[in-house]
Amino acid sequence: MWSLPLRAAILSVLLLAVLLGAWELAVQAPGAGARVPGPSKLFAHAVQELSHPFYDAGPNDKGIGIQLAYSIGRVLAGYSLAALLAIPIGFVIGMSPMWQRALDPYIQVLKPISPLAWMPLALYVIKDSGASSIFVIFICSIWPMLINTAFGVASVRRDYINVARTHELSRFETATQVILPAAAPTILTGMRISIGISWLVIVAAEMLVGGTGIGYYVWNEWNNLNLASVIFSILMIGVIGMLLDLLLARAQRLVQYAD
């Protein structure tokens, strides 16, 4: 009998074939009406795009690689800024019940705001569409990291803190040698949630501000009524999102420990 992973893989491929087959048939069926391009057209388009991903023929005609690179760059910039702020603040909140209480109302009010609601304000204050997108990424990725860090730090087992105390570690040593590694898996979970949200939000943000990036690209291709390009971009957004998540999952495995 075949192994479970092998059987699952075969099933996966079969599903893909059925899905693509049905799609192709539906597209080629006789009748009127607007049609999305079928898999065969899409495949040809993908080959063409991926063979020159970085071409640059003016502001409205750039390769998908360049557009994705813009988006990834913005996500990483906003996300890194958020991490630099959220993790230290989360640490303080987690270690100090007073700060936790003091900051909690702000977090509760700011957290549910859709990141795009910040966009007009950001555009007005920053006066730069690229930087405004980065700000929106920053504001949406800060909360999961902040909350998870605070939670992870606050729930470090009393035993570990006692070990630090009986070994006369300073506050700083306790934070870096005991609390940080103990809370790291929870912090990484927050970072993983954040990168996912960032990637969701960047597409919308770039649709709004335009110029460059994969979100703008999708919208632009829609305006050009180039649906093969739209569908291809959607797939690429999925693939990059998956890769970002995979990266963080790897990092998470590095700091994971069995209790």
Place this chain on the structure above:
Amino acid sequence: MTDSFLKVENLARRYPGSKDGEALTVFDQVNFAIRKGEFVCIIGHSGCGKSTILNVLAGLDQASDGAVIMDGREVAGPSLDRGVIFQNHSLLPWKSALKNITFAVQARWPQWSKMQVLEHARRYLGLVGLKGAEDRKPAQLSGGMRQRVGIARAFAIQPKLLLMDEPFGALDALTRGMIQEELIRIWEQTHQTVFMITHDVDEAILLADRVLLMTNGPQARVAESVLIDLPRPRERSTIIHQPGYYAIRNHLVDFLVRRSKELAGGARGPGAEASAHPREVNPIALAAGRQPVDRVQAN
């Protein structure tokens, strides 16, 4: 006892009661002393505050009243001079067995070189028979091995006082026996001063020079200090054949079963003022009729 290394004086722990309720006194008037190099066990029923006393000695907890004086200075907080072995090993799970020890050694002697630290840590890991398990994480070790790493870590920092809170409570009987013997062996080599909580009468007799007996809470006290006058080195297999073993054992069990209850709630027999300090008892002499029987009468 003028040569006391550790003195516990009138220690008490009270919890403020609810609105009109009376304050709860877990223990009060706890007095005892430990000499340098002495192995002292404390036995008492759950809830008498043994663990709180140990945590106060460690500096992790504070008493409501009274003082702990070690080496002429009052204990005010945790210190590397007092090593602690907790019931649940409390190793850092993201560090390997060896790293758990080097972490402690480094904290103890920050000026040591990496080589010195490693060598010292390896030696103590070897002492508990864990050579070859250096790189394993706590989750990859058995319960007994984990507790051994905890013992190695505590001995490695060579504290002036070692505190153990039921270190073998979570182990199965076989493992427990093996580790007890290892502990005796290491103790014979180091003559570390030890204060240990246990529930196990046989364990206390095997390990201790003296056993402190606590009455039941609330208002628990250390009622007796029982001398374990059996020759060392002791071994698990032979100690039960020592003359006097059963005299001691019966005395301890009798206290746990009967007198710990009778003396509970701060009940004072005749000679009440003397009972603030534990009565010193040598069951072997008592059995031989060499010590006057001045058993405290309950009520």
